[in-house]
Amino acid sequence: MSQPQVSARTSEDIRRFVYEAVRVLVDRPDDIVLEEHPDVTAIHIRVRVHPSDFGKVIGQGGKTVQALRVLIAAACSRLHARYVFEVVDMPRGGS
DSSP states (O other): OOOOOOOOHHHHHHHHHHHHHHTTTTTTTGGGGEEEEEEESSSEEEEOOOOOHHHHHOOGGGHHHHHHHHHHHHHHHHOOOOEEEEEEEETTTOO
16 A cells, blocks of 8 residues: 655645644744654644643643544545644653
């Protein structure tokens, strides 16, 4: 099975969408780092945020991150792409 084929424009649109959605939730938007990792079934997009912002992106009981996943899935379905969304915090002592 080959890696998912997503145009550069689609990839950039999704990255921008994820960045903007996360940016409004955090206090330190300059510390947001997006990483893409394609595999055979989807493109994994990992967002790293400052440790003090991690809880804001996850939300109580994971409700905020789940809502973000729903929004990303909806946007991706219109673009005929499949993304998996993860949020990780930076190690303590990071910027």
